[in-house]
Amino acid sequence: MNDTLIRDSLKLANEVLGHSLNAKSTNYWFWIASAEFIIIALLIFKSKTKVKVTERQKFKNESLNNDIDFHNIIDSSFNSTQLYNELKIKCHPDRFPTDKIKNEIAETLFQDISKNKMNIKRLLELKEEAKQKLNINF
Amino acid sequence: MLSNTWNSIVDWFSDRSKRNNLVRSFNESARDAFIQGIAPTLLKANISKGESSYKHQFSDWLNTGYRIQAFTGRELSKNELIYIGQVILADSNLVRKLIVLGWDTLEIHGDAGNYGCRWQLKDYIPLPNFNPKNNE
Numbered sequence: 329m330n331d332t333l334i335r336d337s338l339k340l341a342n343e344v345l346g347h348s349l350n351a352k353s354t355n356y357w358f359w360i361a362s363a364e365f366i367i368i369a370l371l372i373f374k375s376k377t378k379v380k381v382t383e384r385q386k387f388k389n390e391s392l393n394n395d396i397d398f399h400n401i402i403d404s405s406f407n408s409t410q411l412y413n414e415l416k417i418k419c420h421p422d423r424f425p426t427d428k429i430k431n432e433i434a435e436t437l438f439q440d441i442s443k444n445k446m447n448i449k450r451l452l453e454l455k456e457e458a459k460q461k462l463n464i465n466f
Numbered sequence: 467m468l469s470n471t472w473n474s475i476v477d478w479f480s481d482r483s484k485r486n487n488l489v490r491s492f493n494e495s496a497r498d499a500f501i502q503g504i505a506p507t508l509l510k511a512n513i514s515k516g517e518s519s520y521k522h523q524f525s526d527w528l529n530t531g532y533r534i535q536a537f538t539g540r541e542l543s544k545n546e547l548i549y550i551g552q553v554i555l556a557d558s559n560l561v562r563k564l565i566v567l568g569w570d571t572l573e574i575h576g577d578a579g580n581y582g583c584r585w586q587l588k589d590y591i592p593l594p595n596f597n598p599k600n601n602e
Binding site for chain 1: 484488491492494495496498499504505506507509523524549550552553554556557559560562563565566567594596
């Protein structure tokens with residue numbers, strides 16, 4: 329009689345242990361699911377509260393996207409005056425008083441030269457243009 | 467709130483890096499120009515304290531001056547200093563970049579003598595008036 333009781337209690341204990349083991353595995357999956365839910369919720373929250381690009385930020389980004397030609401700036405700092413002085417004399421519209429077409433070209437060139445007097449790269453381009461269009465020898 | 471703070475921190479570090487790159491690029495170009503004989507004077511850029519009364523909406527808290535020093539070994543005339551400054555200010559892209567990276571003052575100095583020239587950068591580019599309430 330006592331033996332059967334002991335066997336039954338052992339069986340019962342095994343069953344209980346079996347249940348608790350199953351419960352542990354259920355808990356394990358429960359936590360994984362919870363973590364996934366939290367990650368998904370955070371991602372959704374982040375996408376909803378996406379940082380808006382303000383006007384200030386837009387202005388800043390546009391300004392930073394421009395490339396700076398430092399070589400041209402430094403070259404212009406020391407060598408643009410000489411070239412400008414040469415070009416402003418040789419390309420002056422008054423040097424073409426009889427030829428109307430050349431006079432107009434010289435006027436446009438002269439305006440460009442005055443506008444870019446501190447940009448040696450542009451002045452060199454204008455010099456080439458003057459050579460071709462006005463047949464000026466430098 | 468947390469996201470804004472995080473973005474501000476990231477922006478701050480990113481701006482530091484861009485400021486240093488801008489100074490480094492200028493110095494490299496100036497050195498190359500000097501070595502190749504394009505420029506008779508070695509120019510060197512660095513960051514200075516700046517002038518507090520030149521502040522604008524993009525100005526940094528500290529060190530808002532972009533200083534260029536010309537190593538000539540002689541005292542530069544005022545016209546020479548002004549011309550170097552004007553060439554830099556004539557490049558609107560560079561001025562815009564300097565402004566948005568927190569600089570508000572451009573300074574040109576020689577390596578000898580006690581004087582230099584300085585300009586208020588915001589005078590050379592139209593800055594839009596941003597409403598601070600929309601930028602939070």
